[in-house]
Structures are given as structure tokens and as C-alpha cells.
Amino acid sequence: MKKAKKALSISTKINFAIFLSLSIMMAVIVVSYGEAQKVDRQLRLLSESVIPLTNTIANVNVLNLEKEIIFDRILRHYEESNPDLNLIKSEMVKFESLDKEDKAEIVKAQKLLTQTLDESIVLEEAKKLANIVPLLKVISEQTESIYKSAKIIVAMEEGHDTEMLKSHSLKLDQDVDELDKLLKETLMILEKISSEEANMVLLGEVKLHDASLMVALLTFITGIVFSPVLTKIIIKTLHQLTDGVEQIAKGDFEIQIPVLSSDEVGVLSMAFNSMANELKTKEKIKTIFGQYVDPRIVDRLINESGDVESPEDGKKIMTVFFSDIEGFSSLSESLAPTTLVKLINHYFSIVSKPINETRGVIDKFIGDAVMAFWGTPFSDENRHAHDACQAALEQFESLKSLNLEIPDIINVENNEININIRIGLCTGEVVAGNVGSSGSTSYTVMGDTVNIAARLESANKQYNTRILIDETTQAMVKDEFEVRKIDLIRVVGINEPVCIYELLSRKDLLTVEHQNLRSNYESAFKHYQNREFSIAEEFLNKALVVVPDDGPSMVLLKRLNYLSDNPLGDVWDGVWNLSSK
Structure with missing residues (x-):
């Protein structure tokens, strides 16, 4: 009993010759396209630049010859015993007219050359014309010099000043000779370029003709021998696959392709259907969980089969x-629960936007608090601190519009509610990855950097500031943002001291008032660190004159009063211990 034949594969139905023919055709087409582009550039260079430029320089040469002839006639008239001044004047008018036309042609040539060199479509070919740029400049200067010398010589002839006439005539002859030499050199360069480009065009055309003949021959052989087989076996299914891909591109993941055979086309159809089903599932997951988890984390979970790095191998430098x-x-306490939720949801939407737009990841909402982070793989490893500072400043701008909308949000006419926030930023090493139980995990960051960021947010209450950042963050953003050094502190739960700064604004946007405040405060802090408390107090009083309600100045002044009543010991590291979280 004979075994059932296996379904013929496409590789059996279509022999190796078609693959080879198509490959050769494609290679020839690619080469032909490149040659066609090159020929097109060369033709454009010839027709739009080299030939017009050659004609223009030739006109300049002709005009200079005509000027030489006319000026020579003018000098001969002066040599006559009784020169006809009216005739000389008429000749001078012709000379000046030709000179203007001559200069106009030179300007035209310069503009044409500049335009050619500026055009992006002309590449290596146009570089050959670059040598003409200095020549045209010298030609322009030489033409002007010749005109001025001619005018001087005419004036001397009229004034019968024969002493200087000879030297000026000699200079004029030298200038004319030099100009003739420059024009001939320019025309020779253009002629050489024209010849080279014409030869290249002819060579390119021969290559194109040969390539066209080869493509036609291969197309004929392929069409006669293999087209009926290809059409019968795969065209119909490929059309269906193409339509299916277009539907998926439009977001329709319900599309399914009929499986009509068990060969490679059939396998491709089944693979397409499987892909459509998988995309449908992934899109559903993204839609649902994207409301709860950052979409980029959802993408990583889906595309990497949940293999997001574990905390053990997830140490990164981030800004929290x-x-x-x-x-x-x-x-x-002042709002009904439903009204409070409505207001908080609006608030979260407002403050989330700057975070998302600067490639930050919102880790969680904790009551009214927001925790977020910036760092690889979600944002640039060299820009995460910058992005975090940018988002922090933009949040305060967004709050202005939110506070104006509060009456409409909570349905009241007279609004006494004004939302203001405090922000803490810290840059350093964190442990990033999936954290949780075997049944429930979340992607988050942990470590001292996270704790310090939380403490800095809270420290704003003591200093009456808006945004506090640590020294690492300050070092990464100091060239792009304005900051003020505030204090050297030890926060609760962290043994290492933290130098803190206030984030003020983008670079160069600080008002003169706040520049003076910063200068006085930082001078006071420097003397405070050196235990020069009386000098520090003087600078703090100056700072409070500039901004009477400046929180850090009042805090440091109060601390100086405390230290005057409670003198320090001999050993002091300048660190102030914060007693509350």
C-alpha cells in the first residue's frame, strides 16, 4: 500500500531559478536606480549650473574685451591734437554702460554658484565648482579696480596731468592682463567640469541601457515560466494576508484568514491568525491594566512574557x-467624600501630565501623595534628573489653572480652596524591579534614595519651601536650572548627611529680587558653617529685607538664636539633625 503523498511545499513548486532571477533583477534595479539618480544630478548640474555659469563668464569676458576696445578708442581720441570732447563723452557713456552690465553678469554668476552649492540634491559633483568661488570674488574686485583706474586716467587726460598718467596706465594694463588670466582660468575649469560631467552622463546612460535590457530579459523569462504557477498557488492568499495586515494596522484584531492549504502558504495563514489573536489579547491587557500601571511597564510585561528584572539584578541610578x-x-474634612474624590482625581490628572510628558513613571498614588521615578529603561540615563526637575516646575504651573477650575469641579460659587503642593527629589542608586508576593507583584523602586526623596518632600514644611532636591540632583541639573543651597541635614532613618537645595526655576529665569535673596542667604549659610554666626545673622537680615517671608532665612535665623543660647562644643560637623519625618 502506497503512503499518502505529503502536501507539496512552495519550495518544491517554485524552483531555485525564480529566486535567483528575482534576486538578480532586484540587484540590477537597485544599481540602475542609483545610476539614474547620479545621471539626474549630473544633468541638473550641467543644465542648471555649469552651462549657465559658463555662458555668464563668457559674457563677462566679451564685455571686458568690448570695454578694452572702447577705452582704447577714448585714449586715442585724447592723443589727437584737437580731441572731440563730445565724442569722448559718448564713448565714456558706452564704457560705463558696459561696465554696469559686466558687474551685473558677475553678480549673476556669483548668485548662481551660491545657489548650486547650497542645493542638497547636488553632492560631490557640485564640490568641483567650489574652486570658482574665490576666482569670482577676485574677478569682481579686479573689474572694480579696472573701472576706477580708467576713470582716474580719463580725469588725468582731461587735466593734462602727464606725470602720474604713465604709472596709472601701467597699472591698468596689469589689471586688465590679470583679469583676462582669471577669466580664462575660470572658463577652463568650467570647460573641464562640463567635459567630465558629460562623459559621466554618457557612461551612466550606457549602464542604464544595459541594466534595462537585463531587467527586460529576466522579467520575460520569469513571467513566461513561473507567473502562472505563482498566481495559482499564492497570489490569492497573499492578497488576503495583505488585506489582513491593513486591517490590523487600523486596529481591527478580529480579522482571520481562511486556511486553504497545508503548505507554507497555509502555515503562514495560520501564523497570521495566531498573531492576530495574540495582538487582540495584548491590546485588551494594555487597555485594562494601562489605567492602573504605567503603559510602558505593561508593554514590558507583555512583550517580555513578564520577565521584568528582579530586585536582585535591578540596581539602577534614578531620580525619585x-x-x-x-x-x-x-x-x-471640609468636603464631602464624593466631592473630595472628584477633586483629587482632577488633581492627579493635572500633576500626572508633566510626569508622563517627561518620560517619568508614576509608581503609585498614596492618598494625596504621588511617587514617581525617572531612569532607564524608561528615560535617558543622562537626563532623568533634568526631566524630574522639569516636571516638578511644570506641576506648579499646572496648579494655577487647576485652582481656577476648582469652583466648577466642586460646584461652588465662592471658592476658598487653594491647592498647593510640596515636592522632594533625590537622585541615587535604587533597587528596581518586581516586588511582591508570589501571587501579586508590582514594578517599583526601593532604597535610601526613595526614603530621602520622601524626607525632602516633608522637609519643605520646616523650611517653607516648594521643591527640595539633594546634592546629586543639583550636580546633574545646575547648568539648566536655578537652585539655592539651603542646608546640610541628617534626615530621620538615614545616617549620612544630605546637602539640600531649593529648585527655583529654569536657567536665567530668576528675578533680580530672588538672585539677591539667594546671594545673601548662601553667604549667610557659608558663615554659619564656619561658625561665624554674627556675620551669618547680618546676611540673613539682608535676605529678609529682600523677601521678608523667606522660610529658609527665618529657619536659619531662629537656629542661630538657639545656638547663641546653647553654645556648640569644640567638635561640630555643620550637620543639623531633623527630628521629624
């Missing part, structure tokens, strides 16, 4: 962000 609403407890 914490924010909190001032007086949230009082706000929550």
Missing part, C-alpha cells in the same frame, strides 16, 4: 519624586 498636598487633612 515625592509630592504631597499642603493641608490635605483640613481639605478632606
Whole structure:
């Protein structure tokens, strides 16, 4: 009993010759296209630049010859015993007219050359014309010099000043000879370029003709021998696959391709259907979980089969962000629960936008607090601190519009609610990855950097500041943002001291008032660190004259009063311990 024949594969139905023929055809077409582009550039260079430029320089040469002839006639008239001044004047008018036309032609040539060199479509070919640029400049200068010398010689002839006439005539002859030499050199260069480009065009045309003949021959052989087989076996299914791909590109993941054979085309159809089903599932997951988890994390979970790095191998340098609403407890007590939720949802939408737009990842919402982070693989490893600072400043700009919208959000006419926030930023090493139980995990970051960011957000309350950042963040953004050094502190739970700065604005946007405030405050802090408390107090009083309610100045002044009543010991590291979180 004979075994059933296996379905013929496409590779059996279509022999190696078709593959080879098509490959050769494609290679020839690619080469032909390149040659056609090159020929087109060369033709454009010839027709639009080289030939017009050659004609223009030739006109300049002709005009200079005519000027020489006319000026020579003028000098001969002067040599006559009784020169006809009216005739000389008429000749001078012709000379000046030709000179203007001559200069206009030179300007025309310069403009044409500049335009050619500026055009992006002309590449290596146009570089050959670059040698003419200095020549045209010298030709222009020489033409002007000849005109001035001619005018001087005419004036001397009229004034019968024979002493200087000979030297000026000699200079004029030298200038004319030099100009003739320059024009001939320019024309020779253009002639050489024209010849080279014409030869290249002819060679390119021969190559194109040969390539066209080869493509036609291969197309004929392929069409006669293999087209019926190809059409019968795969064209119909390929059309269906093409239509299916277009539908998927439009977001229709319900598309399915009928499987009509068990060969490679059939396998391709089944693979397409499987892909469409997988995309449908992934899109559904992204739609659902993208509302709860950053879409980029969802993408990584889907595309990498959930293989996001574990905390053990996820150590990274990131910038961590914490924010909190001032007086949230009082706000929550003054509003009904549903109204409060509505307002908080609006607030989260407003402050989330700058984070998302600067490639940050919102880790979580904790009551009214927001935790976010910037770093690889979600943002540029060299820009994460910059992006975090940018987002922090933009949030305060967004709050202005939110506070204007609060009456409409909570349906009141007279609004006494004004939302303000505090932000802490810290840059350093974190442990990033999936954290949680075997049944429930989340992608987050952990470590001292996270804790310090949270403490800095809270420290704003003590210093009456808006945004506090650590020294590492300051070092990464100091060239693009304005900051003020505030204090050297030890926060609760962290042994290492932290030098903190206030983020003020983008670079060069600080007002003169706040520049003076920063200068006085940082001078005061420097003397405070050196235990020169009386000098520090003087600078703090100057700072408070500039901005009477400046929080850091009042905090440091109060600390100086405390230290005057409670003198320090001999050993002091300049670090102030914060007693609260």
C-alpha cells in the first residue's frame, strides 16, 4: 500500500531559478536606480549650473574685451591734437554702460554658484565648482579696480596731468592682463567640469541601457515560466494576508484568514491568525491594566512574557519624586467624600501630565501623595534628573489653572480652596524591579534614595519651601536650572548627611529680587558653617529685607538664636539633625 503523498511545499513548486532571477533583477534595479539618480544630478548640474555659469563668464569676458576696445578708442581720441570732447563723452557713456552690465553678469554668476552649492540634491559633483568661488570674488574686485583706474586716467587726460598718467596706465594694463588670466582660468575649469560631467552622463546612460535590457530579459523569462504557477498557488492568499495586515494596522484584531492549504502558504495563514489573536489579547491587557500601571511597564510585561528584572539584578541610578498636598487633612474634612474624590482625581490628572510628558513613571498614588521615578529603561540615563526637575516646575504651573477650575469641579460659587503642593527629589542608586508576593507583584523602586526623596518632600514644611532636591540632583541639573543651597541635614532613618537645595526655576529665569535673596542667604549659610554666626545673622537680615517671608532665612535665623543660647562644643560637623519625618 502506497503512503499518502505529503502536501507539496512552495519550495518544491517554485524552483531555485525564480529566486535567483528575482534576486538578480532586484540587484540590477537597485544599481540602475542609483545610476539614474547620479545621471539626474549630473544633468541638473550641467543644465542648471555649469552651462549657465559658463555662458555668464563668457559674457563677462566679451564685455571686458568690448570695454578694452572702447577705452582704447577714448585714449586715442585724447592723443589727437584737437580731441572731440563730445565724442569722448559718448564713448565714456558706452564704457560705463558696459561696465554696469559686466558687474551685473558677475553678480549673476556669483548668485548662481551660491545657489548650486547650497542645493542638497547636488553632492560631490557640485564640490568641483567650489574652486570658482574665490576666482569670482577676485574677478569682481579686479573689474572694480579696472573701472576706477580708467576713470582716474580719463580725469588725468582731461587735466593734462602727464606725470602720474604713465604709472596709472601701467597699472591698468596689469589689471586688465590679470583679469583676462582669471577669466580664462575660470572658463577652463568650467570647460573641464562640463567635459567630465558629460562623459559621466554618457557612461551612466550606457549602464542604464544595459541594466534595462537585463531587467527586460529576466522579467520575460520569469513571467513566461513561473507567473502562472505563482498566481495559482499564492497570489490569492497573499492578497488576503495583505488585506489582513491593513486591517490590523487600523486596529481591527478580529480579522482571520481562511486556511486553504497545508503548505507554507497555509502555515503562514495560520501564523497570521495566531498573531492576530495574540495582538487582540495584548491590546485588551494594555487597555485594562494601562489605567492602573504605567503603559510602558505593561508593554514590558507583555512583550517580555513578564520577565521584568528582579530586585536582585535591578540596581539602577534614578531620580525619585515625592509630592504631597499642603493641608490635605483640613481639605478632606471640609468636603464631602464624593466631592473630595472628584477633586483629587482632577488633581492627579493635572500633576500626572508633566510626569508622563517627561518620560517619568508614576509608581503609585498614596492618598494625596504621588511617587514617581525617572531612569532607564524608561528615560535617558543622562537626563532623568533634568526631566524630574522639569516636571516638578511644570506641576506648579499646572496648579494655577487647576485652582481656577476648582469652583466648577466642586460646584461652588465662592471658592476658598487653594491647592498647593510640596515636592522632594533625590537622585541615587535604587533597587528596581518586581516586588511582591508570589501571587501579586508590582514594578517599583526601593532604597535610601526613595526614603530621602520622601524626607525632602516633608522637609519643605520646616523650611517653607516648594521643591527640595539633594546634592546629586543639583550636580546633574545646575547648568539648566536655578537652585539655592539651603542646608546640610541628617534626615530621620538615614545616617549620612544630605546637602539640600531649593529648585527655583529654569536657567536665567530668576528675578533680580530672588538672585539677591539667594546671594545673601548662601553667604549667610557659608558663615554659619564656619561658625561665624554674627556675620551669618547680618546676611540673613539682608535676605529678609529682600523677601521678608523667606522660610529658609527665618529657619536659619531662629537656629542661630538657639545656638547663641546653647553654645556648640569644640567638635561640630555643620550637620543639623531633623527630628521629624
